Amino acid sequence: MEGSQAVIKCLKEQRVNTIFGYPGGMILPLFDALGKDSSIDFILTTHEQSSAHAADGYARASGKAGVCIATSGPGATNLVTGIATAFMDSVPMVIITGQVDSNLLGRDSFQETDIFGITMPITKHNFKLQSAKELIPLLRKAFALALSGRQGPVLIDIPKDFFYADIAYPENTTENKAAKPDADFIICAAEAIDEILKAERPVIIAGGGVVLGRAHKELIAFAEKYKLPVVSTLMGIGAFPNDHPLYMGFAGLHGRKSANYTVAEADLVIAVGSRFGDRQTGNIAHYIYEKHFIHIDIDPAEIDKNVHSSIGLSGDMKTILNLLMQREAVNNPDAWWKTLKKHKEKFAYEYTGKYDVPNIMHHISQTINKGDYAVVTDVGQHQMWAAQHIRRRTPRTWFTSGGLGTMGFGLPAALGIQLYYKNKKRVIHIAGDGGIKMTGSEYYTIAALRLPIISIIINNESLGMIRQLQKVYYGARYFSCNFEYKMNYVKYTESFGIRTYDVHSMDEFVEAFSNALALNEPQAIIVNAGKAFVEPMANTVSGINTFVNF
């Protein structure tokens, strides 16, 4: 069997049915084989970076490995930002890059790049093929690695001549064996329960690991059992129902005050699938002051990495949460809840219906709350507003670039997510005017495929988050953040054949959004929002319950 056909066969064996990518000389044999096979959908994006983000989005929505393919040299290097984005958010992906013929390697041949070396620190693992017979075993290993333990992207670099080589298709002999908690671990879990029962002011931080570990049901049961308040990280939005009475909000540097106060005042933090990222904790010394920590994470290396935990439990989230529920809930959290209820009331956001981004996000949230929708954001001010004001009730309905904070992630990711959800969930994509200029070319793909994504562009004619940082940390010396030269976003999205609404007031937005929801086609809403600052913004130096004044 030809190498390229074997690759296709192996992809099918791994139950891949959608691939994103962009062609080029060194990957053409694989494209030739793909073209002859109709059982795998190939999605041609406008740029390799978008292929990677789209495959990433597909993986975040489906829980399967996202697959993207690109050629050597510039094709491969264009993937880098997309791979790094997936790596930081632990998204399973398999990336196949073509490489120059094996006998031309190391001679600076046309479009030769050491993508193996380049992607080593931004992949979970990567492979440089040495012979054609490694093709299938290593491709299988790539899928196994991407999806096992802490998930992540795996890249496999294949010299072009291996696609033509005649190889035998080896049997798939891999088997999965699940690990069982040992006696030590069970003792540890028991001590964790002791801590929980002993704590006066416990809180759960729900991170992206809950979503990845498919443990949201266990998390709800666990929180309800001990009546524990829950806050979520940026990646953990949707991991716990945002309208649940135990939910205290999204915590972090731009978190809701109710959530940040809960964490700051807690004496026990139970981190579930969160890695205590610096955007979550702010100043570590303040953060850990007079607190105990129970850290639950699938990756043992996360335990004690950023915050020293009293008890670390590393492993499958579902199993661990089940272990933690095997005891009578004899704790009494009533006093703590009295304080928390006060926080909830005191810091409740007053939605006035005024024309600003928080009210727009709230309107979106109220409108789509009960329906089957997925929210995808880009990176910047709109992302933080969305995180604060859009409520999600189920996992895999909130998508954002958390760890890497990649501007331009949103639109291509929305493409991948909508492709996975098909007509089961509709994608609401929210971006700023900065990010949309980075990967806006993907409107072409979305329009061509008639994907019913509603794309909301918050246009403040500036890089709002940069402006905000310059205001707070650089004495309001605004530099390279205002777009003085105006651009017509309506004409831009319309040029792709996408119906577009130009919005200047709350009423116009409400109408445009309702019209967009009624039509099953790609549409864009340009929200001319004006400049503003995202509040609250926690002070990074003095702790997450102190805030910057604007």
Add this chain to the structure above:
Amino acid sequence: MKHALSVLVNNQPGVLLRVVGMFSRRSFNIDSLSVGITQSPEYSRITIFFSGETHIVDQLIKQLSKIPDVAAVQLHNPEDAVYRGMTLIKIKSSESNRLDILKIAELFRARVVDVQATTLIFEITGQDEKVVAFTRLLEPYGILEIIRTGQIALERGEQTITSYKEKPGFYGKNML
């Protein structure tokens, strides 16, 4: 504090880069590094000496263990292990001082590996302190070149690195 790690790795392309890259990516400093084959062709063995606080060691071992091509990581206890490294020293010498230099070398059990009319080359192995003391005494004669291999470490007794081979599973990695 100084630490010695032995890392057993699969003989795969780029594996040294992976291990060393992890140190640099996470800002851990390597003092000495040596790589070589083992009795089994499947594996290479990397010995790394580095300095750092105890919690860094813990984090390092966990990060190393995560690399799929890393088969085993062993942290050495100085009392239970032998450390060795080799140093070659080229020194200026003449008829008049050659015997003096050779006497010093004898005291340190350094071997002469080359004698020329105007130079000598010594080979010396063993712990750091010994090598440093030796070079200090040679300095007045004029040292032309010093070259050192990375140090290697081996645990005393029957236990070998293969007993660390079992990869930490998902469970049992509690930090109490």
